Amino acid sequence: xxxxxxxxxxxxxxxxxxxxxxxxxxxxxxxxxxxxxxxxxxxxxxxxxxxxxxxxxxxxxxxxxxxxxxxxxxxxxxxxxxxxxxxxxxxxxxxxxxxxxxxxxxxxxxxxxxxxxxxxxxxxxxxxxxxxxxxxxxxxxxxxxxxxxxxxxxxxxxxxxxxxxxxxxxxxxxxxxxxxxxxxxxxxxxxxxxxxxxxxxxxxxxxxxxxxxxxxxxxxxxxxxxxxxxxxxxxxxxxxxxxxxxxxxxxxxxxxxxxxxxxxxxxxxxxxxxxxxxxxxxxxxxxxxxxxxxxxxxxxxxxxxxxxxxxxxxxxxxxxxxxxxxxxxxxxxxxxxxxxxxxxxxxxxxxxxxxxxxxxxxxxxxxxxxxxxxxxxxxxxxxxxxxxxxxxxxxxxxxxxxxxxxxxxxxxxxxxxxxxxxxxxxxxxxxxxxxxxxxxxxxxxxxxxxxxxxxxxxxxxxxxxxxx
Numbered sequence: 001x002x003x004x005x006x007x008x009x010x011x012x013x014x015x016x017x018x019x020x021x022x023x024x025x026x027x028x029x030x031x032x033x034x035x036x037x038x039x040x041x042x043x044x045x046x047x048x049x050x051x052x053x054x055x056x057x058x059x060x061x062x063x064x065x066x067x068x069x070x071x072x073x074x075x076x077x078x079x080x081x082x083x084x085x086x087x088x089x090x091x092x093x094x095x096x097x098x099x100x101x102x103x104x105x106x107x108x109x110x111x112x113x114x115x116x117x118x119x120x121x122x123x124x125x126x127x128x129x130x131x132x133x134x135x136x137x138x139x140x141x142x143x144x145x146x147x148x149x150x151x152x153x154x155x156x157x158x159x160x161x162x163x164x165x166x167x168x169x170x171x172x173x174x175x176x177x178x179x180x181x182x183x184x185x186x187x188x189x190x191x192x193x194x195x196x197x198x199x200x201x202x203x204x205x206x207x208x209x210x211x212x213x214x215x216x217x218x219x220x221x222x223x224x225x226x227x228x229x230x231x232x233x234x235x236x237x238x239x240x241x242x243x244x245x246x247x248x249x250x251x252x253x254x255x256x257x258x259x260x261x262x263x264x265x266x267x268x269x270x271x272x273x274x275x276x277x278x279x280x281x282x283x284x285x286x287x288x289x290x291x292x293x294x295x296x297x298x299x300x301x302x303x304x305x306x307x308x309x310x311x312x313x314x315x316x317x318x319x320x321x322x323x324x325x326x327x328x329x330x331x332x333x334x335x336x337x338x339x340x341x342x343x344x345x346x347x348x349x350x351x352x353x354x355x356x357x358x359x360x361x362x363x364x365x366x367x368x369x370x371x372x373x374x375x376x377x378x379x380x381x382x383x384x385x386x387x388x389x390x391x392x393x394x395x396x397x398x399x400x401x402x403x404x405x406x407x408x409x410x411x412x413x414x415x416x417x418x419x420x421x422x423x424x425x426x427x428x429x430x431x432x433x434x435x436x437x438x439x440x441x442x443x444x445x446x447x448x449x450x451x452x453x454x455x456x457x458x459x460x461x462x463x464x465x466x467x468x
Contacts (some may be wrong), residue, residue, distance in 0.1 A: 004052030005189035013125040014245045018338075020181065024174045038208060040154045041124050041133035044081060048137040048152040051075055051083060055139050062087075062139070062148040068094035086136075090116055107151055111215050115149045135343045195227065201229050206237060239411075294346045314442060317465055321351035321386060321393055329384060332369040340378035352388040352465040356443050361463075364439040367396045367432035368459050375457075376400035391465050399459040402450040412449070413437045436461075 052077065055061060061071040069084045076083050076097035088111040111121040115136040115206040122133040131283040132155035139148040195218060205212045212234045215227040265283040287360050336343045372382045387394055404412060412433050440447045444464055451457040 020177055021174060024170055027170070029316045040081075041122060041135070044133045044135040044152045045122060045137075046155045047081070047083070048150050049134040049152045051152070052137045052139050053281045055085075055150065059139075061142065062093065065093055068097070072096035081152055084151040084153075086112070086115070086149035086151060087121070088116065088148060090149070093148065107136070107153075108134065112149070115151075116146060118144075118146050128259050187409060192219070192223075199223075199226050199230055202234070206230075206234055218276055218431045249415065261290050262287050283400065316355050316357055316361055318353050319358050319361075320353050321357050321395070323350050324358060325351070325365075325384075325386060325395065329369070331368065332373060332382075336373050336376075336382050339373060340380040341373065341374075341376055342379075344381060344383040345385070347386050351386050354391040354393055354443075355466050356463065356464045360439050364436040364461065365395065365397070367436040368461070372397055372399035372457070372459075373434055375399065377401065380456075388465065392462045393465050394463070396458060397461075398456065400456040403453045404449070404457055409449050409451060413447075 011071070035310040053444050056070070059065045062085070072083050072085055072094045073096050082095065082097040084092060084107065085092050086107075086387055099218075108121075108123055111123050111134060111432045114121040115138045118138050118140065120138070121134075121136040125132050125134070134151070136148045136149055136151045139150060141147050197211060198215065201286075202212045202215055213231075214231050214234070217227040217231070219227075265287050269280060269283055326345075333345070369382070369384070376382055376399040382400075383396075383398045385396045386399075387396075414434065437447045440461055446462050448460045448462070450460075451455065
């Protein structure tokens with residue numbers, strides 16, 4: 001019983017194996033003890049009345065045991081159960097019939113006393129040992145004196161044919177129900193277990209790093225949801241693996257290019273050309289320039305590591321956005337104009353005050369502006385605006401660049417993700433938006449994106465306002 005299928009089969013079959021037999025046996029017992037015994041009581045009463053009336057017409061049969069026994073033998077030829085004739089004082093006069101197990105059982109003394117007093121006695125017995133009916137009818141003469149007693153006893157054994165047929169029908173029905181229930185339970189359990197087993201196999205395959213084909217989402221709603229979740233997990237892991245491969249290639253590319261230049265410069269410095277002071281100074285300046293270019297890459301990686309490990313520390317203080325934002329924009333304005341872009345900035349006076357780490361927030365805004373400048377072709381426009389609405393302040397950075405497809409707008413915030421749709425700008429590791437989003441979230445803000453292919457992109461950074 002270690003497999004899910006076997007446990008499901010048992011769970012479906014167990015009610016049939018336990019409940020139905022118990023209910024059937026209980027029903028059979030009730031039928032035998034209630035309906036059949038009640039019928040026995042009526043039969044016994046009718047037979048006792050019939051014999052009593054016959055004796056009244058032949059009262060002399062009570063005169064001797066021989067006559068009484070002959071009478072009883074004649075009366076019980078076609079009768080069921082046991083018939084007894086008693087004297088007025090309760091002593092046995094004659095007996096006959098088929099009494100089964102009750103043939104040797106004495107009559108109840110209380111019932112005999114009741115009959116001696118001239119009253120009918122009907123006693124029904126219910127029990128596991130046996131069920132039956134005992135009827136005593138007094139026989140009186142013309143003056144009303146009790147001259148004898150007729151006793152008729154019947155048990156279920158006297159109705160063996162009827163009880164046997166009833167038990168055969170009930171037990172046959174029980175067997176059919178058990179077989180059908182077992183078959184239906186097996187089919188239902190198999191139907192439930194098959195998609196779960198398939199899903200479990202797929203999860204094991206994913207854990208072992210094997211490729212998994214998309215699962216068919218069939219069955220009950222919960223099973224369909226599970227299959228959909230496994231498909232989503234498989235797709236995400238596949239995308240993550242692709243991202244990891246691209247990320248490694250980008251890191252090798254971003255580090256390999258400056259390191260290659262540094263290595264070439266070092267090789268030259270070791271030769272005769274490196275002895276020239278001017279060449280030496282030029283090469284050293286080039287090495288320093290390449291190291292400086294690698295620093296942002298290392299800073300991004302360090303920043304990402306800190307955010308993933310949950311160690312983003314902010315030195316918060318109240319900052320008035322109207323005075324803080326313009327100096328932050330100056331370097332990016334120069335970069336945009338140098339590329340031939342139209343630069344537009346509308347920073348109104350009186351922007352709300354926010355509680356932020358100004359350096360970290362400047363990094364987030366800088367990453368957004370870097371992307372805007374990078375992905376906007378010459379002649380395009382980069383626009384920066386700011387404002388406040390209620391308990392929030394916002395900074396909007398909009399460009400007229402390539403835009404981002406709807407299916408990629410959530411993924412652009414994932415670490416190392418780079419769109420495979422356009423390779424025009426292959427440089428970078430794909431960390432800028434990730435770091436910007438994480439820094440905004442660390443400030444209890446949010447970063448929203450509106451974009452479309454060929455329509456440019458609009459990133460809006462929302463921050464909570466310091467309320468006085």
